[in-house]
Amino acid sequence: MASIISKKQKKKENYTLKELKSLGCDLLSSRAHINNLPLLLSFISPQSPPQFVVEALLSLQSFFTPLLSQLPSSSSSSSSSSHPSSAKRPRSEEEEDNDDTKKTAEVDEDPEVVFKAWLRSNFDEFVKLLLDVLDSDQSEDTLRDIVLGTLMEFVKLLNAGRFHSSIYNRILNAIIHSAVETDVFLDILNSKYFKFIDVRYFTYISMEKFVKTLEASAVSADKTVMENSETENESKDSMELSIRKIYQVLSRIPPPQKQAEKSDHEMWSGSDESSSEKPKEKKKKNKDQDSNLLSPTTIAKRMKLKFTKAWISFLRLPLPLDVYKEVLASIHQTVIPHLSNPAMLCDFLTKSYDIGGVVSVMALSSLFILMTEHGLEYPNFYEKLYALLVPSVFVAKHRARFLQLLDACLRSSLLPAYLAASFTKKLSRLSLSVPPSGSLVITALIYNLLRRHPTINHLVHQEPVENANEANLEDDEDNESRPKTNKKLGIDYFNSQETDLKKTGAMRSSLWEIDTLRHHYCPPVSRFVSSLETDLTIRAKTTEMKIEDFSSGSYATIFGDEIRRRVKQVPLAFYKAVPTSLFEDSDFPGWTFTIPQEEGKC
Incomplete structure (x- = not known):
């Protein structure tokens, strides 16, 4: 087994870019070359040259994109729903018991079902490898942009036209826990994706989940007595780093507007719907998905609530002092006007105001707004x-x-x-x-x-x-x-x-x-x-x-x-003779201000 792996590894290292492109073309042309799929996946790695990663990525994306609607929900999902005969009539318990073994055998032996399950497992591996490349400090910024774009395409297309929140949550999780500076990812998200209302909506949901996870870990850390102080310090530093990154994400998301324009309701998940569908089919499809698909208007109404939950949850964390000051400096402009109920901040602001010093000075602005505009009594x-x-x-x-x-x-x-x-x-x-x-x-x-x-x-x-x-x-x-x-x-x-x-x-x-x-x-x-x-x-x-x-x-x-400043009159002093000392002798009787010359010097 070890010899086979070493042989594959050696063969992979000997591939040229032209040969890699040929592997991708063969995979797209026929199922006969399906074994090229695992080989192409092996090139999606932070250690691979960027041009090899991009070439393999493009071939795999072109291969999986038409198949996304046909893949099962997971690699281990049951395939009984793929048989239309199962929905013809209700079956009795006795008939179901008698046919259990037969049905399981048929499912297991169905080559198409096995093939799709195998494709799904390879697709999951593809997503995992892309996330590894995304958060690796060895990757270049251009490569991260391409990888993030591919993942966002899967977010749009994988769930049959609905936003795939699971993959998007994994993207944000990789960004939060990455060793790379968050600004690298946020620049891409802010320029390309935060303009879509559903991306912002699910970003708030993910941030709230991350905050709750940090809260749980903080509580467990407080209850557990750390034997090693170094481990305790590392845990504290890791939590502070995660809090800073969550704040950076929250502060970069455009806040919900009171009177949003039509362009602000544009959705990422619905921006690539096929225009070739017939109106009747499209109407029927939308009707079937009404229970699960969030319309832009619905998301806009819920956006303020998700915004509020994300920020209120974040402010309950033990914020580092520098983050604390940044939040207080901008909260009256970036958070309070967009909360569903600004009075929810009264505990946070009154606690900050009671601290004293610079923190109280910075909390005064937001506290004043709550007192004058929202009826807070202090x-x-x-x-x-x-x-x-x-x-x-x-x-x-x-x-x-x-x-x-x-x-x-x-x-x-x-x-x-x-x-x-x-x-x-x-x-x-x-x-x-x-x-x-x-x-x-x-x-x-x-x-x-x-x-x-x-x-x-x-x-x-x-x-x-x-x-x-x-x-x-x-x-x-x-x-x-x-x-x-x-x-x-x-x-x-x-x-x-x-x-x-x-x-x-x-x-x-x-x-x-x-x-x-x-x-x-x-x-x-x-x-x-x-x-x-x-x-x-x-x-x-x-x-x-x-x-x-x-x-x-x-x-x-x-x-x-x-x-x-223009000065009309300037006081001037005139001397009849050039002064030879700083003070006049007559001003200080008995004092002399001349410097005696030393002997031998001119």
């Missing part, structure tokens, strides 16, 4: 938002979106006075420790807050009052009059470390920090503060600042604005 929302106001947020990557949302969250005129005062005072204190770009946006935010909430305008210039009673010093959110203050200059009653917004003491403080910005070392900051010296109580004479004009500022933008 009792501690403003306390959490207040806790996010730290100096680092003004240099974060997503600071522009966060600052715009901060302004939007504080826009309501129904906010209590103590809450508006606490945010105003916290921002004012931060203006002393953030970069100049942060001071500019903070000034704009405070300006908007003072204009929207007249009850806190006393913070701009709060004067101390003598003999004030401590009982009158407590904050009263319903009293719009100016609170009294002790005549203790240099004392700020605002507690920046307090987390309870009712106890911060902001209503008893003043915006002295903004006054210090008049003398800021950065000229644009001092000029901007001076330009806002207007009476904010007269709303008709003022307009709100657009935070988006300042939210993405940096040293580079400030410097760019300064060099483009």
Whole structure:
């Protein structure tokens, strides 16, 4: 047996491309050359030269394509359904028992049935070999494109005009578990196949299945005590890699549109139906397949549900931190508008918002959408938002979106006075420790807050009052009059470390920090503060600042604005004589600023 295999292997290696093409032509011409089929299959391998793989693939695809409708559902399927006489009349149990042996013998001895079963087993092997070539790191990108195209043709044709989800699921499974970068496959799928509605539909179904498999493996890994830490780390790394690939697939699928155009309903499985069929036969065929065939309209209605299930299942996985941040950065645009019920994300978003730091900043955008558009109630929302106001947020990557949302969250005129005062005072204190770009946006935010909430305008210039009673010093959110203050200059009653917004003491403080910005070392900051010296109580004479004009500022933008700024007057200094020292002797009596020359040197 070993000698026969070695002989075949040697013979295979000695084949030329011309001889391989001749084998394919002989196979297509007559059944007499059917033994060429296994030989051609042996060339479908990642180790074979690409041109040999392509030649064998083309011959085998041409051979199997006309036979797909005749192949049994599997290589081991029963062939009793192929006999039309079996459906003539009901048979009694006694007749069936008497004919069991005879019928089995007839089926086993039917050469046509045996031949088709053999063809089916070879076709299954062909698909398996194509998947091996597809996910091999030895294959070239051009070869992967050809192989994927062949597999997708089988997805279209194998199931009698219906989408063959089993083969497509195996394709996606090979992509997810391949050592090759997912982008190589996704570029092909996105450019050629994701435009078809049924491909997108079954992609969501497959992704949900993969996620459930990962969930099950994660639960079993948690319950099992790993004796070898290296095995545990390898399992964790493998799971993280699979999660990243699933996310890449989900993020590349075009989301379902609210008002899909006619072109968006085009189906891959129905794009190659034979136009030679008679209308009556075609109508009868479609009627027979109504129970199994999904129409484009039906798929479009179900698409949002499959989209929702796939994403909600994915978000339950233990996402790596980098994937977690990517999801939060785009979920408000790519996921929430297309969910069947966006409120299903409330647990994921509130949990993310409670984490703190950058993750909370990135979760704020989606949480704000759920609160304003979908009726989500979040009792501690403003306390959490207040806790996010730290100096680092003004240099974060997503600071522009966060600052715009901060302004939007504080826009309501129904906010209590103590809450508006606490945010105003916290921002004012931060203006002393953030970069100049942060001071500019903070000034704009405070300006908007003072204009929207007249009850806190006393913070701009709060004067101390003598003999004030401590009982009158407590904050009263319903009293719009100016609170009294002790005549203790240099004392700020605002507690920046307090987390309870009712106890911060902001209503008893003043915006002295903004006054210090008049003398800021950065000229644009001092000029901007001076330009806002207007009476904010007269709303008709003022307009709100657009935070988006300042939210993405940096040293580079400030410097760019300064060099483009036209200066009318430039201060100049003239000296009657060229100075010989940095300071005048008269400025520092008793000090000398001349450098004595060493002896021997000129």
